Amino acid sequence: MSYIKKPRVHHPGLTRNRLGLTRRDYEGTMSTLCAGCGHDSITAAIIEAFWELEIAPHEVAKTSGIGCSGKTPTYFLKEAHGFNGVHGRMPSITTGAHAANRELVCIGVSGDGDSLSIGMGQFAHVVRRNVDMLYIIENNGVYGLTKGQFSASADVGSTAKRGQVNREHPIDSVLLSLNLGAGFVARSFSGDKEQLVPILKAGLRHRGFALIDVISPCVTFNDHRGSTKSYQYTRDNYNQLVYADFVPPAEEIAASFEAGDVRSVQMHDGSRIAFRKVPDDYDPTDRDQVYGYIRERQRAGEVATGLLYVEEAPQEGEHSDFHGLQATVDEPLSSYPFEDLCPGADTLERLQERFR
Amino acid sequence: MLKPTDTRNPDHYHRVVDCQWGCPAHTDIPEYIRLIANGQYTESYLLNRKSNIFPGILGRTCDRPCEPVCRRVRLDGEPVAICRLKRVASDLRDDITGFLPTIPEEKNGKRIACIGAGCASLTVANDLMPLGYEVTIFEKLARPGGLMWTNIPEFRLPAKVLWEEIDYILDMGVDLRLNSSIDSLAALLEEDYDAVFIGSGAPKGKELNLPGRWDSEQIHIGIEWLESVRFGHIDSCGDRVLVIGVGNTAMDCCRTAQRLGASDVKVMARKTKPYFKASPWELEDAIEEQVEILENHSPSRFIIEDGKVVAMEFDLVTWTPGENGRLKAEVHDSKIIECDEVILAIGQDTAFPWIERDIGIDFNKWDMPIVDKTTFMTSVPGVFMGGDAAWGPENIIWGVEHGHQAAISIHAWCEGRPLTDRPPEGMNLISQKMGLHEWSYSNDYDEAERVKMRHVDLQERFKRLDIEVEEGFDIEQTLTEVERCLNCDIQTHFEADLCIECDACIDICPLDCLTITHNGPEEDLTQRLTAPLLNYPEEPLFISEDLPQTGRIMVKDEDLCIHCGLCAERCPTAAWDMRKSDLLVPYAGLEAGEMHPGMSIMNLALNGGSADGEPAGPGAALTGAGAG
Ligand SMILES: Cc1cc2nc3c(=O)[nH]c(=O)nc-3n(C[C@H](O)[C@H](O)[C@H](O)COP(=O)(O)OP(=O)(O)OC[C@H]3O[C@@H](n4cnc5c(N)ncnc54)[C@H](O)[C@@H]3O)c2cc1C
Ligand SMILES: Cc1ncc(C[n+]2csc(CCOP(=O)(O)OP(=O)(O)O)c2C)c(N)n1
Ligand code: SF4
Ligand code: SF4
Ligand code: SF4
Ligand SMILES: [Mg+2]
Numbered sequence: 001m002s003y004i005k006k007p008r009v010h011h012p013g014l015t016r017n018r019l020g021l022t023r024r025d026y027e028g029t030m031s032t033l034c035a036g037c038g039h040d041s042i043t044a045a046i047i048e049a050f051w052e053l054e055i056a057p058h059e060v061a062k063t064s065g066i067g068c069s070g071k072t073p074t075y076f077l078k079e080a081h082g083f084n085g086v087h088g089r090m091p092s093i094t095t096g097a098h099a100a101n102r103e104l105v106c107i108g109v110s111g112d113g114d115s116l117s118i119g120m121g122q123f124a125h126v127v128r129r130n131v132d133m134l135y136i137i138e139n140n141g142v143y144g145l146t147k148g149q150f151s152a153s154a155d156v157g158s159t160a161k162r163g164q165v166n167r168e169h170p171i172d173s174v175l176l177s178l179n180l181g182a183g184f185v186a187r188s189f190s191g192d193k194e195q196l197v198p199i200l201k202a203g204l205r206h207r208g209f210a211l212i213d214v215i216s217p218c219v220t221f222n223d224h225r226g227s228t229k230s231y232q233y234t235r236d237n238y239n240q241l242v243y244a245d246f247v248p249p250a251e252e253i254a255a256s257f258e259a260g261d262v263r264s265v266q267m268h269d270g271s272r273i274a275f276r277k278v279p280d281d282y283d284p285t286d287r288d289q290v291y292g293y294i295r296e297r298q299r300a301g302e303v304a305t306g307l308l309y310v311e312e313a314p315q316e317g318e319h320s321d322f323h324g325l326q327a328t329v330d331e332p333l334s335s336y337p338f339e340d341l342c343p344g345a346d347t348l349e350r351l352q353e354r355f356r
Numbered sequence: 357m358l359k360p361t362d363t364r365n366p367d368h369y370h371r372v373v374d375c376q377w378g379c380p381a382h383t384d385i386p387e388y389i390r391l392i393a394n395g396q397y398t399e400s401y402l403l404n405r406k407s408n409i410f411p412g413i414l415g416r417t418c419d420r421p422c423e424p425v426c427r428r429v430r431l432d433g434e435p436v437a438i439c440r441l442k443r444v445a446s447d448l449r450d451d452i453t454g455f456l457p458t459i460p461e462e463k464n465g466k467r468i469a470c471i472g473a474g475c476a477s478l479t480v481a482n483d484l485m486p487l488g489y490e491v492t493i494f495e496k497l498a499r500p501g502g503l504m505w506t507n508i509p510e511f512r513l514p515a516k517v518l519w520e521e522i523d524y525i526l527d528m529g530v531d532l533r534l535n536s537s538i539d540s541l542a543a544l545l546e547e548d549y550d551a552v553f554i555g556s557g558a559p560k561g562k563e564l565n566l567p568g569r570w571d572s573e574q575i576h577i578g579i580e581w582l583e584s585v586r587f588g589h590i591d592s593c594g595d596r597v598l599v600i601g602v603g604n605t606a607m608d609c610c611r612t613a614q615r616l617g618a619s620d621v622k623v624m625a626r627k628t629k630p631y632f633k634a635s636p637w638e639l640e641d642a643i644e645e646q647v648e649i650l651e652n653h654s655p656s657r658f659i660i661e662d663g664k665v666v667a668m669e670f671d672l673v674t675w676t677p678g679e680n681g682r683l684k685a686e687v688h689d690s691k692i693i694e695c696d697e698v699i700l701a702i703g704q705d706t707a708f709p710w711i712e713r714d715i716g717i718d719f720n721k722w723d724m725p726i727v728d729k730t731t732f733m734t735s736v737p738g739v740f741m742g743g744d745a746a747w748g749p750e751n752i753i754w755g756v757e758h759g760h761q762a763a764i765s766i767h768a769w770c771e772g773r774p775l776t777d778r779p780p781e782g783m784n785l786i787s788q789k790m791g792l793h794e795w796s797y798s799n800d801y802d803e804a805e806r807v808k809m810r811h812v813d814l815q816e817r818f819k820r821l822d823i824e825v826e827e828g829f830d831i832e833q834t835l836t837e838v839e840r841c842l843n844c845d846i847q848t849h850f851e852a853d854l855c856i857e858c859d860a861c862i863d864i865c866p867l868d869c870l871t872i873t874h875n876g877p878e879e880d881l882t883q884r885l886t887a888p889l890l891n892y893p894e895e896p897l898f899i900s901e902d903l904p905q906t907g908r909i910m911v912k913d914e915d916l917c918i919h920c921g922l923c924a925e926r927c928p929t930a931a932w933d934m935r936k937s938d939l940l941v942p943y944a945g946l947e948a949g950e951m952h953p954g955m956s957i958m959n960l961a962l963n964g965g966s967a968d969g970e971p972a973g974p975g976a977a978l979t980g981a982g983a984g
Contacts, residue, residue, distance in 0.1 A: 002925045003793045007801035009431055011868045011887040011916060024866075036858040036928025044863035191857055219858065219928045231856045235905050
């Protein structure tokens with residue numbers, strides 16, 4: 001943290017998006033996390049992604065649970081709606097928010113402890129329900145906020161700051177969510193915004209549940225030798241498996257890179273994800289193959305990163321996201337008058353009467 | 357591939373301190389502003405005096421080349437009021453005579469003659485007297501000071517301020533000979549001096565040889581007219597005055613005429629406003645005093661009746677870009693403007709009728725003596741020159757800097773050392789970290805706008821010639837203005853081997869100064885920065901050594917850094933630190949950073965004002981602790 005606020009003065013060359021906003025307009029308050037925390041870089045990447053997508057902050061709901069990661073929504077989009085919920089319960093809160101207003105752009109920020117330890121049940125079900133949200137796990141292998149205990153994502157054999165060795169098997173959120181049917185699964189690294197920002201943009205545009213597990217070193221409790229979530233370890237074992245670019249609806253894919261090695265996946269709103277430099281035998285839309293590939297890379301000691309799996313957008317009218325599954329109305333429920341949403345005690349009475 | 361920046365070369369960090377880099381005398385501006393912020397006016401004055409000699413005079417009149425280059429201009433359009441703050445230090449200082457260098461009673465046996473008692477010669481005396489030299493200044497006029505006395509009007513520069521600062525120097529025991537015009541350099545060289553410094557200025561006002569010029573007594577040369585006013589030979593003027601020319605001299609002439617009773621003063625400009633030579637603030641002040649400035653009037657003749665000028669005729673011109681970028685005038689009409697008096701203020705030249713052309717001093721084709729730009733020596737060994745005399749009219753601060761450099765040369769000359777071996781500058785770098793989030797300086801960016809100087813009421817100020825128009829800053833104004841300074845000397849210092857490439861600094865920097873990227877050719881690398889380069893290469897890039905984890909490099913565009921220290925605060929490994937760069941400037945007989953016995957500002961600043969502080973050795977530095 002710092003005693004001064006980040007001054008508002010900015011570079012005169014700062015560009016404005018179509019809403020007339022600069023990147024600086026997407027910031028939140030000053031971070032109070034440790035200097036050098038990976039979470040802060042993810043915050044910066046989130047700011048960049050929202051600004052580039054030209055999403056108005058007030059159309060966004062940002063939610064989180066408890067942990068250093070849980071604090072981060074305060075540090076971006078100060079004009080967005082926000083809810084900092086109970087430990088591990090961010091998924092239900094987001095589900096509620098999105099149920100009420102399906103037009104909200106939902107982003108939930110969680111930690112490896114928040115999602116894979118205390119919030120494991122909630123996490124599993126929000127994936128199954130396919131709530132239309134971007135779910136970020138800021139994965140540092142420890143409970144940062146409570147001073148560095150191993151979390152459920154700590155690898156076997158990795159050591160804590162004072163030398164204790166972890167012997168419990170890790171939960172891998174990427175493999176887990178592939179298993180649970182997630183339609184968008186990615187892994188990235190806080191120290192690689194070039195990779196992270198396009199994935200964030202694609203994740204925000206994906207209709208349905210999108211998971212991005214971001215390796216995010218805890219400089220204070222898990223950046224030592226023996227850690228498998230440190231800056232150094234991540235860089236040494238980094239494998240950028242797939243390069244994915246996010247291409248908004250209006251743009252030509254070829255404009256951004258060589259057309260030859262492109263495989264493009266259509267998203268529901270007409271934007272596309274363009275994969276390049278994907279291994280020959282890798283199909284990012286084949287769930288089983290992706291699962292196998294990631295396992296194989298893990299056995300080789302690599303951290304496979306990139307937008308690893310994405311399903312092709314279903315045909316119009318076939319959406320299997322939360323609202324599609326519930327067959328709710330197209331208009332946000334929050335736009336209906338209270339009387340229409342809650343017909344009142346009399347109606348309930350009459351309804352119950354029919355079953356007596 | 358760009359090479360890593362060598363931050364041990366004093367020039368790199370010096371360039372970042374835009375104002376100090378822009379000041380001919382390299383005044384340590386941010387430090388003196390912090391001292392003012394801290395209420396240490398005397399220390400601030402002394403720090404100023406070290407480099408610019410005349411803080412009280414310059415705090416009012418300096419041409420302030422530091423201000424247009426001030427970083428603040430690039431951020432909110434207005435420079436820090438560097439010059440006005442200097443005046444604050446001067447106005448609020450205590451008696452400083454105890455902190456002036458002690459003059460050795462035993463002289464070193466070397467005698468120096470200076471011609472002219474303007475700022476250039478006075479600086480030479482100031483620098484050489486403490487070393488034991490015997491300095492004699494020959495001055496043509498009855499008072500010292502040069503144009504500072506004869507031409508800069510008292511409503512801009514009160515006599516008390518001028519004499520006080522001149523006396524600090526004269527009281528060192530300078531042998532000042534007034535009313536002593538040097539009419540033959542050859543004769544002076546015959547005398548027993550070890551070196552001669554020519555600081556005789558550019559005393560000849562340019563002429564306007566148009567019909568009628570010589571037929572009336574009411575047509576004056578500006579600088580001569582101002583001098584006559586100063587010496588009381590002129591104490592009134594006609595009602596309608598035309599001032600020809602629109603430089604700073606013209607501004608002083610028109611404003612002086614107002615005070616001598618003129619009610620209709622017009623400044624006649626040949627071109628349009630963008631081409632006016634006067635400093636913007638001098639123009640503003642004249643306009644405030646309701647002087648009329650007429651553009652595109654090119655004088656064609658004086659109209660004389662009965663030996664008195666009654667009007668002038670002007671060609672009305674328009675300017676169009678001609679060949680080789682120069683403007684071409686097109687006359688489309690003419691106009692007669694009535695007047696009672698005309699003042700010509702169209703420039704000055706040097707004049708050396710008293711330098712014999714056969715004594716070895718080489719002159720160029722414009723009849724200007726040839727002076728070495730580094731050593732300030734003429735073609736006659738032991739004869740030096742500086743100030744306006746050397747290369748034509750400049751300003752006080754250049755005159756002072758010439759004086760410092762000439763003094764270094766004269767000292768080397770007298771000791772038989774080569775003049776071209778200039779003593780090197782030095783640089784101290786001192787961390788300003790006081791705690792986890794605490795710095796020794798006020799690191800927050802203050803959005804305050806530049807404070808406006810209050811002026812004496814219009815009616816009031818015309819009552820006398822010597823009413824100073826600018827009132828100076830009060831404490832509240834001062835405290836607002838000091839916070840606008842960005843402390844550009846508190847450098848972001850980077851140690852590549854500590855960086856873990858966490859991006860924290862990149863993300864926090866409010867001005868997007870920082871980039872971590874792969875090295876590459878300049879044209880390519882400069883396209884890959886976080887924010888576009890606006891003033892490269894004038895504002896330098898910092899290029900780090902290769903970073904340990906990925907081999908990429910840290911690049912910093914120094915252009916817009918506000919020295920907020922957030923990069924250093926957010927850096928987990930202290931790879932960035934905020935360090936004060938203290939430029940150590942050598943003077944005659946003083947290595948970079950060394951001070952004269954008795955003038956230890958460091959002791960004064962740190963111990964709260966003990967006059968008998970120990971001399972600080974070479975490399976001594978001001979830390980500025982506690983400022984802001
Ligand atoms: C009207 C006017 C206003 C100005 N305002 C400013 C201002 O606001 N700020 C600023 O920075 N600059 C200003 N200047 C410019 C500034 O005054 C000069 O650049 C500066 O004074 C030059 O200093 P100097 O020591 O070289 O010479 P000068 O100040 O010209 O001093 C030379 C001295 O040498 C004497 N002398 C000349 N010949 C001989 C001789 N043969 N023997 C003996 N003595 C001799 C002269 O009498 C004079 O006293 C102004 C100039 C003018 C004309
Ligand atoms: C119900 C409940 N149990 C335990 C805690 C204590 N606690 C606070 S944060 C935290 C772990 C956070 O770890 P993680 O989600 O990985 O976040 P990080 O701080 O590492 O970003 C725990 C166990 C709590 N706040 N609430
Ligand atoms: S404890 Fe770890 S996770 Fe928490 S702010 Fe500090 S570095 Fe980040
Ligand atoms: S001090 Fe650091 S953070 Fe502040 S503007 Fe300069 S480079 Fe950026
Ligand atoms: S904050 Fe420090 S460690 Fe992190 S990238 Fe910047 S200089 Fe390197
Ligand atoms: Mg964690």
